[in-house]
Amino acid sequence: MKFSKVGRVAVIAAVAALSLTSCAANESGASEGSSDSTLSGELVGIGASSQGSAQEAWIAGFQTAHQDVTVNYDPQGSGAGRESFISGAAAFAGSDSLLSDDELAGDFASCAPDTKAIDLPVYISPIAVIFNVDGVDELNVDSATLAKIFSGEITSWDDPALVALNPDASLPSAAITAVHRSDDSGTTKNFADYLNKTAPDAWAEEPSDTFPFQSGEGAQGTSGVVSAVSNGSNTIGYADASKAGDLSTAKIKVGEEFVGYTAEAAAAVVEESPMAEGREANDIAIQLDRMTTDPSHYPLVLVSYAIACQEYADAEDAELVKEYLTYIASEEGQTVAVDAAGAAPLSSELSAKVATAIESIK
Incomplete structure (x- = not known):
């Protein structure tokens, strides 16, 4: 060697x-x-x-x-x-x-x-927003609501903001456990960059490898986040989509539509970024362009x-x-x-x- x-x-x-x-x-x-x-x-x-x-x-x-x-x-x-x-x-x-x-x-x-x-x-x-919520298989979120969940401002699954985005879902009156990376993570920085660019009023902190809030639950590495979401109750987290496994994944709002992740939609964002x-x-x-309103794109990448x-x-x-x-x-x-x-x-x-x-x- x-x-x-x-x-x-x-x-x-x-x-x-x-x-x-x-x-x-x-x-x-x-x-x-x-x-x-x-x-x-x-x-x-x-x-x-x-x-x-x-x-x-x-x-x-x-x-x-x-x-x-x-x-x-x-x-x-x-x-x-x-x-x-x-x-x-x-x-x-x-x-x-x-x-x-x-x-x-x-x-x-x-x-x-x-x-x-x-x-x-x-x-x-793509970065997947993974969740494990009793009685909920599908979930829509916009970036402002997602930012408030992970900053600790929204704390219950039946919060009016979530109910408005998911009128057909039976969201429980249960506390949200938002799981973030406890280690310095580029996935965290990309997640934070997306929220900061698309919802700056709700996420004013500059993107960093270090998660900026004391709220929620920290877990080591992608596998730790996935495990915490999988084994917890009424949990939500973010992880590289390759590790999402059988967990449910949320759709994010792009323009006027809610979009699920695909490799192609993620690649489209990269292709058009300077x-x-x-x-x-x-x-x-x-320099990734998070501001697209094209629903064929997935900017959380x-x-x-x-x-x-x-x-x-x-x-x-x-x-x-x-x-x-x-x-x-x-x-x-x-x-x-x-x-x-x-x-x-x-x-x-x-x-x-x-x-x-x-x-x-x-």
């Missing part, structure tokens, strides 16, 4: 903790058949739990083609992923949030001196990034990261994510930009 010199001890610890991940991927087929690949080594990524299902499938596919490579991805959350990457404890990060200006202004332990990291969109997914300004040429940061060095201090890190990201951003890799996680594939235009950026990694 060869990693960047800085953070080597932390990486070794992470690999030990993650050994079951790589074993599971190998058992899924990576150790079978033959491969002409000469690539070898171990690669550690840490980050967004939203990418969890896709990463499992990507790892299995990549290790099938490169049988002397072990890839470990620990879905600790976007904040933890960026911190680990910055410190050199991971060769790449998965993050539902872009690198901030402050992060970009600092140093990256795994990167060559005087070089920076880049954001590469590799995973597009690039963020002031970034490096190969830093493909997207996240773009999850692979964060990598533009130039690595260690040539073996660079080779492994470049090959792995090339695979996950390829047409084959994106199809794998669609099949495994219900993700929306990158458009041909965005895919070409990402491929060019990955090719520039040294």
Whole structure:
């Protein structure tokens, strides 16, 4: 195994903790058949739990083609992923949030001196509003009502605002348990960004990886939120749609209609959103347009990034990261994510930009 010199001890610890991940991927087929690949080594990524299902499938596919490579991805959350990457404890990060200006202004332990990291969109997914309410199978919400539920202003399921949006539903006179992420989460930041942009009077707080209110119930990671909503009573939460499972999901108001999530509707928002300004040429940061009124769009969407060095201090890190990201951003890799996680594939235009950026990694 060869990693960047800085953070080597932390990486070794992470690999030990993650050994079951790589074993599971190998058992899924990576150790079978033959491969002409000469690539070898171990690669550690840490980050967004939203990418969890896709990463499992990507790892299995990549290790099938490169049988002397072990890839470990620990879905600790976007904040933890960026911190680990910055410190050199991971060769790449998965993050539902872009690198901030402050992060970009600092140093990256795994990167060559005087070089920076880049954001590469590799995973597009709707954020589902999941709920588990006695006697209710369908639920409509608008962004202002959703904001008031999660800020703690609306506390009962038979609140007049919810009744008005759901006149045919038998909403119980029961307390709402709103479940949010307790860890720093890019999913939280995207959820908050949607509410802040579309209902600023109800959600005035600036979007952040950290949930801004003391109300409701916190849970660790996407799996923690899903578990809390599933096992609780009269609960509501938000999670990457790939993890919604059998839970009921609310429709959100877009224009004059209530819209359920689909991968296609989420991708439509990304396709029409501009690039963020002031970034490096190969830093493909997207400024999502939440304000659409087109009911064929689903603006409660996240773009999850692979964060990598533009130039690595260690040539073996660079080779492994470049090959792995090339695979996950390829047409084959994106199809794998669609099949495994219900993700929306990158458009041909965005895919070409990402491929060019990955090719520039040294």
